[in-house]
Amino acid sequence: MRNAAEISSSVIRRLPRYYRFLSDLKDAGVARVSSRELSERMGSTASQVRQDLNCFGGFGQQGYGYNVEQLKNEIGRILGLDHAKKAILIGVGNLGRAIAQHIHFESKGFQLIGLFDQKESLTGLVLRNLPVRHISGLDEFCRENLPEVAILCIPKESAEPLCEQLIALGVKGFWNFSHYDLALKYPQVAVENVHFGDSLMTLSYQLRSSEL
Amino acid sequence: MRNAAEISSSVIRRLPRYYRFLSDLKDAGVARVSSRELSERMGSTASQVRQDLNCFGGFGQQGYGYNVEQLKNEIGRILGLDHAKKAILIGVGNLGRAIAQHIHFESKGFQLIGLFDQKESLTGLVLRNLPVRHISGLDEFCRENLPEVAILCIPKESAEPLCEQLIALGVKGFWNFSHYDLALKYPQVAVENVHFGDSLMTLSYQLRSSEL
């Protein structure tokens, strides 16, 4: 078992998919699974599955395979899903509202504790039992509640100054839906970008190239 | 210039970021850019930038660099942004609504032409000038309008049978927000997955591992 800091991001990005598949198997009442079966579902190779899992420890048993429930729990623990990290969401427009209402934060290791927007007219609106607060109250709220994560559902221009503020307030991670590339300026914080536009353009490329 | 089919997905996934940065530069009135400048903004190396671009052709000029506007246009063309592909969106819940209203499809090579949901109560609701149609009219609509792309904002269980139907109706690409892993069963279609849960879990890992 290597130090967690050394695990490549290729491996990390596959862990949630293992986790999802193992959850499905567990729900289906399956008790054991082999690296070959896992790989077929993942669209990879048995070798890769074993290599990936062995980054974190020997969870299997020769001649048997892996215990579904145990492996699911191990991967959940590796991903940190057992530790609920406090998160605030900023920008309650169409996207922010959808994220706040649609995502099951608890099962992914987070707890949504606050919603913010600069629009006065949204203040007081309640989503998922949380009131939307005006952005002017951000400092006070953060000093009191110490959120570890910020979810940015705001335009690029608003994101830039806000990141500075949030990092000063102790925010350590960002789920970034804005086009502001904060990872470049703040290499010390964890950033997970979701760029819809980039994703769509990639799809466009695939369709175009299949036409040729 | 190699055949488009041979370009690795690592390169393709970087193209939208080049495109975004070049658009910013163009808007800022910058006329030329060097591979070194591009790489600093991208967080990569000048070497990688030149390698990436040379997959598609020699767009630069020795001693000068790249013409911003020309390079932007070339990358846009490579990504197929100039050809509007007809898309339908299925599932007008929180997420589907946000996608329909929030995304600028036109500039990414798509044209949203239809919205569908199985919920009778949503039929007739208008989003972005498009009426929500009942899912029972999907076949007829597709035979008349021949959409090339489907955007799946529905649960896994609904997605599975629907994909079969959509592919039979000639849909060639999917922007998939569901947890159904259709790429595995249908390798012939283009699939771009957006898995919020996976993205969040990856962020959870990063935060956890920085704690250790």
Added chain:
DNA sequence: TAGATTGTTAATCGATTAACAATC
């Protein structure tokens, strides 16, 4: 025990980086 399947090392493959001649 025999069969199955892991954990792990070695081989291969691909992607990134470095170097430099070509040339604007």
Added chain:
DNA sequence: TAGATTGTTAATCGATTAACAATC
């Protein structure tokens, strides 16, 4: 021309796949 920067080949690095001894 001299300086700058590309296009492209070669070297390096890392990730994936193959192989197989260990062992349940």
